[in-house]
Amino acid sequence: MALVPWPWLAGAAAAGLLSLRLLQQLFFPYFWLDLRFLLKAVRYGLTMEGYRLSGRIRTVLDKFVQAAERQPEKPFLLFEGKVHTYRAVDRRSNRLARLFLQEGRLGRGQTVALLMSNGPDFIHAWFALAKLGCVVAFLNFNVRSRSLLHCVHSCAPKMLVVGADMLETLEEILPSLQEDIRIWVMTKDSSLPRVETILNKLDVLSDDPVPDSLRTASNLKDPYLYIFTSGTTGLPKAAVISHLQSIKGAAGLWAFGATPDDIIYITLPLYHSAASLLGIGGCIELGATCVLRKKFSASQFWIDCKKYNVTVIQYIGELCRYLCKQPVKEEERNHKVRIAVGNGVRTDVWREFLHRFGDIKMCEFYGATEGNICFMNHTGKVGSVGRTNFFYKLFFPFDLIKYDFQKEEPIRNKNGWCERVKKGEPGLLLSKVNSKNPFFGYAGNKRDTEKKLLCGVFKKKDFYFNTGDLLIQDQADFLYFWDRTGDTFRWKGENVATTEVSDVIGMLEFIQEANVYGVSVQGYEGKAGMASIILKPNKFLDVEQLYEHVVTYLPSYARPLFLRVQEIMDITGTFKQQKFQLVGEGFNPSSISDPLYFLDTTKKSYMLLTGELYEKILSGQVKL
Template identity: 70%
Template sequence: MLPSWVPGVAVGLVSLHLLQKLLFPYLWHDLRDLLQAMGCGLSAAVRRVRRQLPTVLGRFVTLAQEQPHKPFLIYDGRVYTYQDVDTRSNQVAQVFLHKGGLKKGDTVALLMTNEPDFIHVWFGLAKLGCVVAFLNSTIRSKSLLHCISSCEPKLLVIGADMLGTLKEILPSLQKDIDVWVVTKDSTLPSVHTLLDKLEGASEDPVPVHLHCDNDLKSSVLYIFTSGTTGLPKAAVITNLQVLNAAGGLWAFGATKNDILYITLPLYHSSAALVGICGCIELGATCVLRKKFSASNFWNDCKKYNVTLIQYIGELCRYLCNQPVKEGEKDHKVRLAIGNGIRSDVWREFLDRFGNIKICEFYGTTEGNISFLNHAGKIGAVGRTNFFHKLFSPSDLIKYNFQKDEPFRNKHGWCEKVKKGEAGLLISKVNTKNPFFGYAGNERETEKKLLHDVFKKGDLYLNSGDLMVQDQENFLYFWDRIGDTFRWKGENVSTAEVSDVVGMLDFVQDANVYGVLVPGNDGNDRNFETTKISAGGMGLHFMKLWEKKHNGGRLGYFQPMEGKWSTFKMRMEENALTHTDM
């Protein structure tokens, strides 16, 4: 006989469970948010107690000792263990220490595409305490030279497949920048080669005191972002930001037994920080591909027993646009982590490729806030809650579209929008949530900040993104303010495109703006120009294609034939609302 109190307790527990589901349906997701926020600080504290560097690099060195023979990287069928990558990066560090003249605190610009040596060079430079600037391999000419000069590097390291780009910029490159190419030999003048020097380099680790600082607010990377205006800016990435991003895989339930497939470019924060660094935090394995291939994607997943994939919205759409094949659900992928997937593509992706949990998140390279969609709510980029606001305060405020700035009332304060209305996402800047800005660009750094928002003396970061919050506190991306458009995962500055188009001798003036392209993701746009011709000569786009694409100035430029008209309307100052949730 059961005690008389057992049925009562059972009924009470069931009632509590039902009450929690009714009143607090996302309680466990909210608690996971809390654990994630606490996780990074706890991890760093534990490493300090163990006298380990509280950084991702420190974690990697430890793993190379604890699990030396576990595969860390798989590339083109070849396996690189944790020990292999550690040893190779030691050699890179030794070469640049003794033959490159580098010292702690120097900046090195890295122009490479996806390959193992990208990681070897990155980690080797980190072991010397250098700040590594990831250069976008798709940009060319003026934009590339601007990026290089803005981060003031002592060295420029270029991959073997980027030599054509090097030849183009070499005559205009600053003379005090040493150039190294990841080859065994080179016919280019005043260029150093790396691979031949690695052959005889010592495999011994450099002294630990040379590694990047233990200080979580020390700069370790520069990652370029187009932002909202002008040429790319070097976002300062610190140890703290790397640790936060690296915790993303763990936050979505990934473990050390997972295998992550990375096809996104390593010069972006998603692949480098969430992907590579995320695998290191877990002690997991990553499969790296040179570049994304829709036709080979699932073949690779099956071949390497992939369990996690990274995506951007375009990637998922490309996969859905592939011809249907038998066995498309015969894989081991369980999580897809990324951002920018459209709701209709989300549904089609799940229906076609099986029971894969879509882990959508929101974050910007230079930002101090992120949101995670733990619940898998289709269309949402994340969710806010009490715990999230406690650790990372943020708000959605009214935006004045006519003045192109946040709305302020007669008292000079900003106002929050109601749920269901689109508002500008802002995040509080304080000692716990700092904003590190852009390297060597105080003007652009200051432009991102909003002072005296709700009260005198407060400080917020302007994300540049319009968002909508529903009644369950899920967040939806609405639009991006400023002069940019997004194309194939790249934020493209209209000013940058305008400058390049204006370099043509048959263009007198050019005004560039983004237009929607049918069949592409809602956030993806091409550009259209309003031009003034010189001497009666029209704007020849095929000539632009031949001169600028083949000349390597705009890697994302693609010719399109057809006729478009610009839809014109009068703007009215009404609140934007989100009705499709």
């Protein structure tokens, strides 16, 4: 028998490998990217499981304390030119913890609400309270009056901690706050009644750690934070964030390729999960440095990035659009930013952002604050919020189902089951609820928690979390955000609950009924608020009073920018306000016969929306 020559075998093997490579690129082009990302996720999951099995639960706070011991002099926060090292933040939070423990008489498991803007003291207070085993409720400082009171009362706090720049907001609600809520302000003195001050007491306190036993978590599913979300209906709700969710959130930057040497730039508000869980938590997970800004500034963004040698930035869609609208500056390409992590950016803005600001890895993700599912775009596919495959659905089962836009509910067949959409069709995203992917719901709100669950979706007694979002899955298994459902829309990076806005407008004596919804505006992310109103008989529209009312009682992002005055309010067959048709008609005065108005902040009133003004809004001459 003739021997096969080795050169021939080597050549055949090489040809076979090349063929396999070509087939893989042709039919499975994302195989290696998917595999690498999957192995990374599995490795992290196995590490967490190892800690659980050994009985050593390591929370994000535990990791921070360990980082402060391991690298005490490394900068943790850079804020307004001042450096706060890991050790400095740890020690100041120890002092605050001692103050709250001794004079505040706080105990493990009690809730404390935090009303503070971005700054080191937000972090100090948060960590101090967490070191006492308290559940910290982050209050949205844009919310005012009645809505803010609702938020405070809904999480039933024993204490309210208020930042020095939030005293005016506190003064508005102080007379209506329950007497048993102790109030501490981050100042040296105060003339407000019932208020206790913090800064005049800190220097005499020890910065030694409080006992570790106070913060030790017995279960990863124990509550860690309450983060408020408007969800789909009504007033804001306190989403329960467990230690498990915080640990998963903290792994996000690492999963996208960030390292301990990175410098992370956070301009988003810390009361949101993106900045607190992904940003600050991600910085702790890596042992990296964070540049924290009190408020986003489009004009200073790239200047800051160059000044602080920023390598990782966080964004929302609106932030990217604002940056693209800025005049060209030298710093916008002369920077070290290599990764951008966020969500909600439009495809056209995405492309313009990369073209203008350089070769930055855009890491788009999808996730609801209270949700039990997250998608991460690890391939850089423009416009996509993530990618799924067999293995992902094995660990995080989800489905996209058919949705009735008129009735605003899932479509069920004759047998009562929901039906999956085909690839390329928009479907309502549902995520299966099980022991590995639990849904923790809302604090003190059993009814709204139950409303977010769908039962009997594909079989009896199955439970799914209803995200309220419509997504599309293409033929290559990439996922794209399509729209939101329910009585909510997104504007300026915030969720707006239409029923809350309707209730506020309905407080006016000349309004009989208000129907609030979101409308698309050319060149803007999300949807702008619009209110269709019915006036009471023999009453007239007082546009100046309406303006003063919405400015007083609603945060800027929730104020309706457009008004439509109707004689009759259309309703659905189930006696709900009809929004579907109104949303489609928009705010074009040339196609709508009803009187239309526009919120004009310069004139502090609602002004008649003319065709000329409409064109200026679309062209960008009038800013929203």
